[in-house]
Amino acid sequence: MIHFPERAAFEAALHTLPSPDHLAIEAAAARQGQLTKPPGSLGRLEDIALFMAGWQRTARPRIDTIRAAVFAGNHGVAAQGVSAFPPAVTAQMVANFHAGGAAINALARACGAALCVVPLDLDRPTGDISIEAAMSEAECLEALNAGAAVVRANIDLLFVGEMGIGNTTPATALCAQAFGGRASDWVGRGSGVNDAGIARKEQAVTRALALHGAACDGPFEMLRRLGGREIAAIAGAILAARMEGVPVLLDGFICCAAIAPLAATAPAFTDHCLAAHCSAEGGHARLLEHLRLRPLLHLDMRLGEGSGAAVAAQIVRCALATHNEMATFAEASVSGAL
Numbered sequence: 644m645i646h647f648p649e650r651a652a653f654e655a656a657l658h659t660l661p662s663p664d665h666l667a668i669e670a671a672a673a674r675q676g677q678l679t680k681p682p683g684s685l686g687r688l689e690d691i692a693l694f695m696a697g698w699q700r701t702a703r704p705r706i707d708t709i710r711a712a713v714f715a716g717n718h719g720v721a722a723q724g725v726s727a728f729p730p731a732v733t734a735q736m737v738a739n740f741h742a743g744g745a746a747i748n749a750l751a752r753a754c755g756a757a758l759c760v761v762p763l764d765l766d767r768p769t770g771d772i773s774i775e776a777a778m779s780e781a782e783c784l785e786a787l788n789a790g791a792a793v794v795r796a797n798i799d800l801l802f803v804g805e806m807g808i809g810n811t812t813p814a815t816a817l818c819a820q821a822f823g824g825r826a827s828d829w830v831g832r833g834s835g836v837n838d839a840g841i842a843r844k845e846q847a848v849t850r851a852l853a854l855h856g857a858a859c860d861g862p863f864e865m866l867r868r869l870g871g872r873e874i875a876a877i878a879g880a881i882l883a884a885r886m887e888g889v890p891v892l893l894d895g896f897i898c899c900a901a902i903a904p905l906a907a908t909a910p911a912f913t914d915h916c917l918a919a920h921c922s923a924e925g926g927h928a929r930l931l932e933h934l935r936l937r938p939l940l941h942l943d944m945r946l947g948e949g950s951g952a953a954v955a956a957q958i959v960r961c962a963l964a965t966h967n968e969m970a971t972f973a974e975a976s977v978s979g980a981l
């Protein structure tokens with residue numbers, strides 16, 4: 644299991660990222676060329692099969708074990724009136740996850756993912772980023788490691804989600820800090836705030852950037868000052884997945900914002916990630932461009948929890964079903980191209 648004993652270990656890992664197995668990708672591409680279909684006719688399903696082959700280091704990638712992890716945290720900045728819902732909803736939704744009644748429960752069942760729910764100190768909201776750092780160094784490290792702890796090398800596909808009332812506000816701040824621009828370039832309605840709420844959110848993010856911007860000298864400091872526990876946990880999980888060679892399906896705005904500091908430092912960071920969907924949240928399309936990822940789906944979803952990733956996991960299943968189960972031209976005695 645991956646563990647980051649200190650901040651330096653987390654940042655060093657970003658400079659020694661493993662690459663996919665190019666021989667496995669070539670072998671998988673050769674197989675794709677022999678299957679009973681015109682070359683390229685399965686479009687991005689073929690790309691997904693090659694992606695999975697590269698990270699699983701085999702020409703015949705599998706999808707027996709899908710792990711979904713939902714991290715939950717509470718945010719001091721919620722006190723600024725940046726969400727349409729009260730902070731108590733975070734813990735209430737965690738209870739709903741445990742009871743099996745949330746969207747992610749239904750969607751994880753539908754795609755055959757084993758779901759784990761990881762509440763992170765819900766009784767202790769992080770610091771309000773508009774007036775102080777979200778976390779101490781120890782708290783941030785603990786959250787990163789809580790994320791890394793859900794990853795095992797034998798997982799075929801990982802996706803992560805989050806629950807945290809107010810968390811689109813730190814997510815917005817992380818995007819602006821990592822990739823530039825003003826709060827207004829990245830802000831959106833989150834759980835459904837009205838115009839006055841958007842104005843408060845923009846102001847909170849602008850204050851946070853002015854307060855912390857100059858001190859954000861790397862990805863750890865960005866996550867510590869501007870993030871939150873569930874956001875740092877997502878970053879830790881996705882980095883640990885890379886270190887273990889586990890491919891990842893990214894979910895919506897918050898999930899992608901969590902890795903913005905990592906991708907801004909190491910642009911190849913997202914190589915082991917597929918973007919499940921483009922959320923309806925204002926800044927997500929722009930964020931995906933900065934992450935150099937093309938989303939698989941546009942379903943106007945804006946929920947989080949890993950919900951979009953769970954839907955896209957079915958597409959990954961379809962990609963591997965065709966890749967592994969189709970007959971070749973020779974096996975089926977079908978004539979090849981003229």
Ligand SMILES: Cc1cc2ncn([C@H]3O[C@H](COP(=O)(O)O)[C@@H](O)[C@H]3O)c2cc1C
Binds near residue numbers: 732736811832948
């Ligand atoms: C009942 C409920 C379930 C949710 N599940 C995910 N979110 C999503 O909404 C929150 C972010 O939006 P904001 O920044 O506006 O608070 C996060 O918890 C996110 O996961 C939910 C929100 C609510 C209200």
Ligand SMILES: O=C(O)c1cccnc1
Binds near residue numbers: 897898924946
């Ligand atoms: O894109 C998301 O994941 C999202 C958007 C709004 C609220 N919660 C999550």
